[in-house]
Amino acid sequence: MRPILFNKNEQSFDTYGLGELNVTKGTVTRERNGNYTLYAEIPVSDPMVASIEKEMKLKADAGLRTKNQTFEISRIVKDSSNIVKIYGQHISHKLEYMGLVNGRPFSGSAFTALAIWHNATIGDLRFDVWSDIQTTGKGVFDISKMENARQALGGVEGSILDIYGGEYEFDNMTVRLHKQLGRTAPTVLEYGRNILSAELDETIESAYTSVLPFATYTPDKPEGDTSDSQPDPVTVTLPENYVDSKYKALYAHRRIKVVDFSSEFKSDSKSKDIPTPDKLRKIANDYMERNEIGKPKINIKIEYADLARTLDYADNGWIEEVELCDIVPVYYPQIGLTDETLKVTTITYDFVNERNESVEYGDIGTNVRATMQSGLAGRVDDIAKAQQDFENSLPDYLLNAQGNKVWYNRPDDKEHKIGDIWFEKNGIYDRMYVWNGSQWEKRIDTEDVDKIKKEVDKQLEQAKQSTAIEIEKANAKAQEALIKAGTIPDTATLSDQIKTLILNSPDLSRKVTETFNNADNGDAIYSKVYSKVAKNFASQDQFENIDREQNRQGSDLLTLSKKIETQTLEFNKLTESNKLYERILGTSETGAPDQLSRLVMSSQIFQTEVGKYVTDDNNLIVNSMTMATNTLVNANRNGVEITLNNGVFSIKARGLTSYNFSGFTLPIYVKKIYRGETYTLGFKYRIREKVDTNFVFTIKNHGANKMLLNADMANANTPASDEWKEFQRTFTVKEDFLFGEDLNYPFYIYMAKNGWVEFKEPILVRGSKTGPYKPSQFDDAFAETKAVRTQMSLLAGSWAVRNLNSNGDVLNSINVLADGTNRIDGRLTHITGQTKIDNAVIKDGMIANLNADKITGGTIDASQVNVINVNAGNVLAGTLTGMTVRGGRIEGLNGKMYIDLQNSQYNVLNNEATIRRIDDTNSSQFIKLTKSGFIAERFRDSNAALMVLGTNHNKDPKEVERHDNETFAGIRLWSGKGNGTEESLTEFVGDRVLIYNNGRYRSPWNFHGNTNDGNAYLIPMNQNNVKHYIGRGDFFVEGIYSRHFYMSGGRDIGQYLWDLLTCFGIMKRYGQISGSAGGHVQGVLDKYGFK
DSSP, rough: OOEEEOOTTOOOSSSOEEOOOSSSSSEEEETTSSSSSEEEEEETGGGGGGGOOOEEEEEEEOOOSSOOOEEEEEEEEETTTEEEEEEEEEEEGGGOOOEOOOTTEEEEEEHHHHHHHHHEEEEOOOEEEEEEOOEEEEEEEEETTOSSSHHHHTTTTHHHHHHHHOOEEEEEEEEEEEESSSSSSSOETTTTTTTEEEEEEEEETTTEEEEEEEEEEOOOHHHOOOOOOOOOOOOEOOSOOOOTTTTTGGGSOOOOEEOOOGGGGGOOSOOOOOOHHHHHHHHHHHHHHEEEETTTEEEEEEOOOOOSSGGGGSGGGGGGGGOOTOOEEEEEGGGGGGEEEEEEEEEEEEEETEEEEEEEEOTTTTHHHHHSSSSOSSSSSGGGHHHHHHHHHSSEEEETSSEEEOOOOSOOOOOOOOEEEEEEEEESSSEEEOSSSEEEEEEEHHHHHHHHHHHHHHHHHHHHHHHHHHHHHHHHHHHHHHHHOOOHHHHHHHHHHHHHHHHHHHHHHIIIIHHTTSSSTHHHHHHHHHHOOOSSOHHHHHHHHHHHHOOOOOOOHHHHHHHHHHHHHHHHHHHHHHHHHHHHSSSTTTHHHHHHHHHHHTTHHHHHHHTOOOOTTOBTTTTTTTTOOOOEOOOSSSTTEEETTEEEEEEEEEESSSSSEEEEEEEEHHHHHHOOOOOOOEEEEEEEEOOOSEEEEEEEEEETTEEEEEEEEEETTTOOOOOOOOEEEEESSSSSSEOOSSSSSSSEEESSEEEEEEEEEEEESSSOOOOOOOOOOHHHHHHHOOOOEEEEEETTTEEEEEEEEETTOOOEEEOOOSSSOEEHHHHHHOSSSOOSSSSOOOOOOOOOOOOOOOOOOSSGGGGOOOOOOOSSSSSOOOOEEEEESSEEEEEETSEEEEEEEETEEEEEEOOOEEEEEESSSSSSSEEEEEEEEEESSSEEEEEEEEEEEEEEEEOOOOTTTOOOSSEEEEEEEEEEEEEEEEEEEEEHHHSSSEESSSSOOOOOOOEEEOOOSSOOOOOOOTTTTOOSSSTTTTTTOOOOOOOOOOEEEEEEHHHHHHHHHHHHHHHTTTTTOOOOHHHHHHHHHTTTTTO
């Protein structure tokens, strides 16, 4: 729902006010027993921006079940972002600016307390009240504690919420206090199902474990002391200094709060209450228990996918709906969060997309005054047992949206359903199984990945050990060879020889050195051999043996590494593919057909195929050169002219006094673009006559009223010119954007009011520049195709000839079939000479000369036919479309009604006459003319005439015309006669019946019968400073019969006068009035029965 804007002083919100705001973003945030705010964003170029002012009213939805709420604009922010930010507060926040009658006591039920609060409020507004809390309590409205009327509802000591508890619902001008506002929701917020992100926030900031109480009093003077000096004040504390709360064990150190309880003890001299340690200790303990001192606070914030607004839940979306104060199970074991009794304390609703944006549980960061919480502590009862409570509270399973069980403990041996899921946890690894109908099939196992990692580490370690062993063997053989040779070369010669052998062994150098010696420097092999080999020279064959052994070891290691790498890649591919298939097809065989059907219906395959051909320079605007595929918007208003000639669109509007947004829309070849993609839009335009407001383009989803891109090309300051200007804008898509399928196409060009603009050559490409204009390659795909060859086939009993194009597609054909059927297919068939058709069905045609003695059926579209002087003796059937009928009369076949066009008469000749409207509105509308029984004051008439003008919420065709049920609103007019007299009766029926004028002094008389207390009221609405009177100085009301008359403040005038009369009676009785005055008073007393 888009919000509707109203004037500051508007009291009636049953119209469209000043119009809808075309907001691009809009949210309402509600807190349990607390703040109720609105936030919206609107482009600075929107024409409505100029009308928006502080204190104006907005009507917007606030939740999935909280509709049509009133907000007051409190703040407007305009900056360089080209976005106007609007902040608003619910109308109930006006209570923060209303006062209270001080000292007004209340007692009884919560409804009684609210009713007294209602009468005690001081301000311009009046709020209705209601409550279902039957427990009794009592208190006093004390303005020293309650600074405004809202604080008297809750947030301070002694408030209604503090005494009775409960949860407030603020519904426009009605305040309701529920025992429990929300419901136990039938959905679940679950990791892997609908939770997008979750945050569990625990804090002990501003928490205390203990209270150090004290009280100060001034003792009385000693007896006999007559001096003017007063005794010094005495401060009483506890011998042990402080008392601990029951949550002290949860903290490492005491956190002591000093509290002054002096006000708890009476200080007047007649009934002074002296503080003592025992009294102080009891007060402190009660204070800690009442305010749950020491209880840690927890806040949980969850952003989730609102499945109630998805295709899968189109038929049962109510199951997924979550509202404020609902109790919702949450399961997110990864952060230790699992609870089946969490209450929603804050909810943010996106009224543009009509879905919940986020929900919160708990009370971190809240302020008692702001949120009116009846308690100060969080939801944790015992943090010391939190881990054990977590383990004990894990459910065996939960049901997901498809009705499958999601097991978190080992499944039982009972019957399972295909698609049931089991998450097995053994403390180290996570495994997911799916029931396939006969057994639990493992889909994901983190141990498999860990095994591969361990195997790789193991093989690498073994290879490293093998290399070390081979080096040792080489040392031993080299030592042996040197001993045999008996030669010891110098160090330089030995170094050169070793390096030469290593460099001449490419496999050893590449595979062994690169694989194992990355951790060392480039001379690692050389250094190891040099440090360990004796300074003797070995033979060439011995070194070649070393080379071959190292080569084999390196080769085996490389092969093993590649196998492990391949297995890891294949495992990852399998895991990702499995997730992809489950997202697309579901986790069960029974759900796959439905998912596949949705894929086909949403044309995603087609979209993918088209996407293959969308290159960076391809124009995505359909038929952009001619723009022949289009829709016109608001083109029929007087003074508006929208034309298309030779590929140039012209929008011309003159003499308009209000916004019209005249323009046209163009289609885009793709249905969806994706986050992160970059696009560039370009076109040419010129301003032939200055516009008086603005000339705008926008790309949007009309059905969802969601905008992707928009900009002003001209405004009232832009001069007119015959020169074509070129526009280009590059943008990156911030989120996946679906263009939707609506009557109007996504690319919308319009002029807000008056002016003359022209437009041509639009181009939209994927990339950062458009290049020179060119039409789309998709245009060529739809161009006329020429035939390149002809094919003739002759079979037994049939013959066919066909023209084919280069792709083998049939352009036209003639088929003569064996069953006697002949078929001619083609774009154009031309038959010359005389042609006789015995029996034809012609779906579309133009006939130059038609001779028809009788037309007995079918449809004539008169918008395409100009027929004059038709003489039709009898048109038996069919439909006449788009004709103008002049003169004569139109009659029903059964004679029950006729329309006399000559005399402007609509005549009904039976008892069933109704004009009614039944469409997608919430109520039907009708005018009914019928016969009905009429009970007058002096007779009864069973043949009276009744006329009903009304509307009915019940749209059942059998119930739509009822006017005797509680959903009817309208007027009933009776007229009848009997016993020689005539009488009429007019009834106005509705929950509220308002009588007023629409001028500057508009202020209704409100006949209000839909009240919570079961009474009916005649209420003067006192709008626009209008005062309401019954009668006038020159026109008097002869008399009013009433049981009571009340003055301002609720004083009964009758009782007031009787009290005055009683006073005179007492004065007479005790001789205060005597003589002739006394006689007169006695006469009055006797007249009214005073004894």
